Amino acid sequence: MNKSEFRGFKQVFMFEFITGIQKAGFKVFVAILCAMAFFTMPIILIIGKIKGDDNADNEAIRSAIETVYVYDETGLSVNYDLFGDKEKYKDVSFVTDSEISYSDAVDKLKNENNHYNLVVKSEYDSEDGFDITIVHSSKSGISDKELEYFEEDYQEFYRQEVLKNLNVSKEEYEYLSEEVSITVMKANEDGSFSEGGSRISYDDYFILIAGLMIVFMFINMSVGNVATSIATEKSSRVIEYLLTGTRPLSLLSGKIAARLLESVIMAFAAYSNYFLSQLVCIFLIAGEKTSESVSDNVVVISSMWESITFSKLVIVALYFVAGIALYTIIGALTGASVSKLEELQDAYKFYSFIMIICVYADMFLIIMMLNASGLEAFKNFCTIFPLTGAFLTPALILTGKVGMTTGIIALVVLIITAVVAFVLAGAVYESMLLFQGKRIKAKDIIALMKKQVIA
Secondary structure (H helix, E strand, O other), X not given: OOHHHHOOHHHHHHHHHHHHHHOHHHHHXXXXXXXXXXXXXXXXXXXXXXXXXXXHHHHHOOOOOOEEXXXXXXXXXXXXXXXXXXXXXXXXXXXXXXXXXXXXXXXXHHHOOXXXXXXXXXXXXXXXXXXXXXXXXXXXXXXXXXXXXXXXXXXXXXXXXXXXXXXOOHHHHHHHHOOOOXXXXXXXXXXXXEEOOOOXXXXXXXHHHHHHHHHHXXXXXXXXXXHHHHHHHHHOOHHHHHOOOOOHHHHHHHHHHXXXXXXXHHHHHHHHHHHHHHHHHHXXXXXXXXXXXXXXXXXXXXXXXXXXXXXXXXXXXXXXXHHHHHHHHHHHHHHHOOOOHHHHHXXXXXHHHHHHHHHHHHHHHHHHHHHOOOOHHHHHHHHHOHHHHHHHHHHHHHOOXXXXXXXXXXXXXXXXXXXXXXXXXXXXXXXHHHOOOOOOOHHHHHHHHHHHHHX
């Protein structure tokens, strides 16, 4: 390739880019993307705040439960009056010395209509530990939500009573109740650290799936735009006029570069709105009571960014652009292989098959990482192999599931693959652009590529 091969690149690039960003579809898509990035977490937090308020209101509302018949077979000394001292359960009676047996109490409960009573049985097994059974009747007037609240409160109360029987103080109880979090770190040859083992948490699973879907969306849109643009020019025979003043390689590279810049702009706009939403989330969380699960989600997303370095961001950004470029080149060849726009859908089948197989392989890896270990070989393959890595590797690098060395190797392999694909595509692009007739199939493209390269 020489410099003359890129004659007209600037004109093609500027035309494709300006017309692309001026399209209503592009503007609407960017607006939707930014809105999703900005409003998703604040909306989740607002819902969590409402749930937190509901929980607070629930604490102030007296329970509809009237009587709880307790059958404690653990041998522990449990003071149920303390449970009844809670404002919510002040009107609830706890019967611990019922004259009837547990089975008779359950049978009696079944036959009562519109009652607000429960039967609770506590047992202890040396292997399984404590087992608490709460029985209510289908004819009971107690709502499912109220039963859920009672279950949570009773479990917490009983745990405290068990620890009291062991002479554990309140401070010791709080200390023992803290969760134990274990992270296995692996020291890489380049001096960086990544999480050891191939299993992931549900939080990592969510982040990897979200990253996969986001990259898939960008790639699919970029490929679709390039393929449709080329197929339209061929179908309307405009391509014949374009080739009089522009080299085929300029058309190919100009269209790809325009799509890449559009993708970068969309990604930058989306992530900028995401960071702004984090500021909003900080204000929403500050001094407010939200549900614990929602707050945890914010912590998970925020903590992920704490481990991200500038070098990681550079590698991920380059990999993101190179991955889109590789698939866009395939899309350009797909668009050039047809003579009519109506044939594009049929030509898309082969490309769609490749993309779906690669996405499914990545999703299979994520699911297996959630449930099993010992997947290093398969993970490294999906990371380094360009067609699968284009979707998942950026998220794996950001979350630290692959080390920097593996990420750099994957980036180098992807760039080499994209360059080779571009060179080979350029070798056959002119012949395919001028071709009119039946759609060129994959085997014909490979044969044409060999012929052009040898020549």
